[in-house]
Amino acid sequence: MRVVFDEEQRRTMLARIEDVLASGALTQGKQVARFEAGVAPILGKRALAVSGGTAALEIALSIVGVRGGTVLVPGNTFFATAATAERLGATVDFVDLELDGLGMDPDSLRERLQAHRDVRAVIVVHLAGVISPAITGVLDECRQRGIAVIEDAAHAFGAEIGGVTAGSFGRLAAFSLYPTKVLTSVEGGILTARDDTDFNLADTLRDHGRTEQANRHAWLGANWRMSELHAAVGSVLVERFAASQEQRTEQAKFYDERIIGLSRLTRYRPPAGVRSNHYKYVCLLKPEVDRNALRRRLADKYGVGLAGEVYDIPLHEQPYFRGRQSPGRYLRQAEWFCRHHICLPIYPGLTRFDQERVVEALWGELA
Structure with missing residues (x-):
């Protein structure tokens, strides 16, 4: 992964940063408002800019109220969830x-809901930018109770299933801008x-629970604000999001066409109706591959970093x-997936030459 800003992007960013510094308004000003307005049409709803994806999760869980109870999370997710x-x-x-959509297994969820009578929230994760069709079963189980x-949608900005965007399924949703x-x-x-x-x-809550009246705080919030910078x-970048997604889609197609036939690696295929944002390009290794x-x-032979x-x-x-x-309890599918997948390089700015090197290396080692 390399974060690449082209010259035009850098010039525009610097101009907006200069505007911020000249204004003296360094937090929750017009740049935050501009960003939130740009994000909203992509997500199909109002968006609140905060200091991080973890902050968004913390706000969401604070609103639901989870202290003293149990929160169920997928076995496959980042530590912060x-x-x-x-x-x-x-x-x-x-x-x-569940291995089809890389989502939470409704059967496993039902078993955990029966094991705990104090579940305050269930956090679903759209792993690798894929929204699993199994989310319907997860929502049904939770709705009944x-x-x-x-939604921990850290990976899933812009992802869809059946034309419905990530962030549209849960009571609240958190996205990361790492x-x-x-x-x-x-x-x-x-x-x-x-x-x-x-x-x-x-x-x-993102501003210490501050009310509209100066220096009055009605809620136990924190500094979860996004800076103007x-x-x-x-x-x-949100103004150029469509173009960056086109690049990711083309890069994914390139891999799709060129790794077919490898005997010890297969690409993961999202279920029908799912439009991945190609945050990750996931491939599955045969069990014998270390x-x-x-x-x-x-890395050593080809200069390729996964x-x-x-x-x-x-x-x-x-x-x-x-x-x-508990002794004897396993998350068999989560454990299997964790141990048997790799992710190929994919990001805006990755060149076709770089992708050809990746494919050549895979054929050299996994044919």
């Missing part, structure tokens, strides 16, 4: 993966909400969470 719930006083438990669903994501503001995040009451409360960068050894050979996995170990095997699983 679960850690945020624990920082807010909840205990997390883990749900298995009156449990809030929060540099590796399909849209970045250097650091930052976006929060969306289905209900205006939740959205307005989130707006208050970050918004200036993000506002330029992924770490393959990584080393690709992208980071999603993820290389499941959450319950992270040192902080190790030992939480």
Whole structure:
């Protein structure tokens, strides 16, 4: 992954940053408003710019109220998905993966819901920029029990299923704008909400729970604001988001056509009706392939570095969470996926020559 800004993007960013510095208004000013206005049409709803994807999750969980209860999260996700719930006083438990759409397995979720009578929220993750059709089953299970669903859409800005965008399924949704994501503001995040009451409360919480009256705080919020400087960068990139998605789509097609026939690797195919944002290009390795050894050979022999996995170990095997699983309980599909996939380089600015090198290396090692 390389973050590449072309000359025109850099000039526009610098002009907007200069405007911020000249104005003296460094937070929650017109650049943040510009960024939020640019994001809203893509997501199909109002968007709240915050300091990070983790901040968006923290706001969402604070609104739902999870302290003293259990939050269910997928076994395959970034540490922050679960850690945020624990920082807010909840205990997390883990749900298995379904391999078709890389989403939460409704059967595994049902089993965990039956095991816990104090579930306050379920966090679904759109892994690798794919919205799983299984989300329908997840929503049904939670709706029957009156449990809030929060979307961790950190990977999924602009992704769709059946024409419905990420962020449209849960009570609230959190997006990340970290540099590796399909849209970045250097650091930052976006929060969306289905209900205006939740959205307005989130707006208050991101600024220490401040009311419209000066120096009056009605809620226990925090500094979850996005700076004007970050918004200036993000506002330029959101204006060019469609073009960057076209590049990712073309790069994915190139790989699709050229890795067919490899005997020890197959590409992951999103289910019908899913429009991935191509945040990751996922491939599955045959069980006999040693992924770490393959990584080393690709780097040493070909100068090819693979992208980071999603993820290389499941959450319950992270040192902080190790030992939480009941003896004899496994997340078999999550564990299998974590150990048997790789992600090929894909990002705006990746050249066709670079992609040809990647393909050549794969044929050299996995044919």
